[in-house]
Amino acid sequence: MPEVELLLRSRRVVTPEGVRAASVAVAGGRIAALLPHSAQAPPGAAVADFGDDALLPGLVDTHVHVNDPGRTEWEGFHTATRAAAAGGVTTLVDMPLNSLPPTTTVPNLHVKQAVAGPKAHVDVGFWGGALPTNxxxxxxxxxAGVFGFKAFLSPSGVEEFPPLGPRELEAAAREIAGFGGLLIVHAEDPGRLDAAPAAEGPRYAGFLASRPRTAENEAIDALIALARRLEVRIHILHLSSADALPAIAAAKADGVPVTAETCPHFLTLTAEEVPDGATEFKCCPPIREAANQDALWAGLAAGTVDCVVSDHSPCTTDLKVPDFGRAWGGISSLQLGLPVLWTEARRRGHTLHDVARWTATAPAALASLGCKGAIAPGRDADFAVLAPDETFTVDAAALHHRNPVTAYAGRTLHGVVRSSWLRGRKIADRGTPLAGPVGRLLERA
Structure with a gap:
């Protein structure tokens, strides 16, 4: 064993095999060994004993819109990564749009990396973008190391990131299949969206009708057919419609290389509870009804849905006007994802082991981040320490992302993130990020 410099001890260490009392030995920023809970610390090693607080792998959030550079009044790497650290997220992968320039060429990637490097409080990787012209x-x-390529089938909301038509999608998929890459897709069919009633005014019911389940279902059917035919890896982003679950499950059973994610807001918020004019709840695809949410949980439990990630998509407060047709769509939740998910998961009988698999292990596997996502020897010593039975009430003004807007304001949640650790270094304590930026820029292995 390498020389151990740190021993982390808990009666609830969440390992790939389950939750158990253990001590985790850290050497050179990596997990050297899992030892018995009572193991003696080697000479010179620091000890952190968390008692009954749970030690989870640091979360890996593969769906974050940082918007930096270009729209830094919406968010930025300094604020986003501080929020991530405070919430137990130790790795994030930045989406290629809403920044200027978008991550659609190698020079643009280098611009993004140059901006992110000095500001990152957690480890940061990058998705590339697939456009009709690139x-x-x-x-x-x-x-150059991006983790895959994001595409839209319908308008993205920003003019510099147009969607792919059917022929453009197939051409991009063929190219990506040729080098064994990953295509990640916002799956809503534009024809179905065009045929739906337009969203306008403060009524949430009108907005929900403007983004029907059929738009998701048909787009996902087309993506599954493409993945089957071209043998290209396709990942379905922010699954909202539970109607698509049988098709995804059948494709997986047939060996089609398709995966799917959902988000905490789809698993914890319902259309029935969204007040009119409350556009902090607006996102695309939308938050749907309670019965749909129950089915999403069943799909997650069955393994049809692979992972849970934030889709943190913030904006300035002035863009959240009380009109669902005009307001920016996006939910700010990067710092809150773990307690939001755990609050509902525990109510439904799920375990911390489940939550770690959905929020750390599976997203790390999606992005081929073999050094992340689990408390196991050889992995990076990235941890989230959670008091799972404690509660707190969300104060939007106390969160670290740039603008104090969140759909969870005023909610009482279970699970207080005590601290976060990146490669054996504490980077946040009781909701407060520590020291300066120590995150690294990651590239696809």
Whole structure:
């Protein structure tokens, strides 16, 4: 064993095999060994004993819109990564749009990396973008280390990131399949959206009708067919419609290389409870009804849905006007994802082991981050320390993302994040980020 410099001890260590009392030995920023709870610390090693607080792997959030550079009044790497650290997220992968420039060429990637490097409080990787005009840039971006390529089938909301039509989607998928890459897709069919009533005014019911389940279902059916035919890896982003679960499950059973994620807001918020004019709840695809939520939980439990990530998509407060047709769509939740998910998971009989699999192990596997996502020897010593039975009430003004807007304001949640650790270094304590930026920029292995 390498020389151990730190021993972390808890009666609830969440390992890939389950939750158990253990001590975790850390050497050189990596997990050296899992030892008995009563193991003696080697000479010179520091000891942190968390008692009954749970020691989870640091969360890996593969769906974060940081918007930096270009729209830093919405968010930025300094504020986003501080929020991540405070919430137990030790690795995030930044989406390629809402920044200027978008991550659609290698020079644009280098701009993003130069901005992120000095500001990152957690480890940061990058998705590339697939546009109608950048097919020739996909392989160079892959070789430069992006984790995959995001595409939209319907308008993204920003003019510099247009959607792919059917032929453009197939061309991009063929190119990505050629080098073994990953295509991640916002799956809503534009024809179905165009045929739906337009969203306008303060009524949430009107907005929900403007983004029907059929738009998701049909887009997902088309993506599954594409993945089956081209043998290209496709990941379905922010699954909202539970109607699509049988098709995804059947595709997986057939060996089609398709995976799916959902988000805490789809698992904890319902259409029935959204007040009119409360556009902090607006996101695309939308928060749907309680019965749909129950089915999403069943899909998650069954393994049809692989992971739970935030889709943190913030904006300035002035863009959240009380009109669902005009307000920016996005939910700010990066710091709150763990307690939000745990609050509902525990109510439904799920365990911390389940939560760690959904929020750390599976997202790390999606992005091929073999050094992240689990408390196991050889992995990075990234941890979230959670008091799972304690509660707190969300104060939006106390969160670390840039603008004090969140759909969870005023909610009482179970699970207080005591501290976060990155490669054996404490980076946040009781909701307060510590020291300066110590995160690293990650590239696809």
């Amino acid at each position: 097919r020739a840039d996909l392989r160079p971006l892959h070789e």
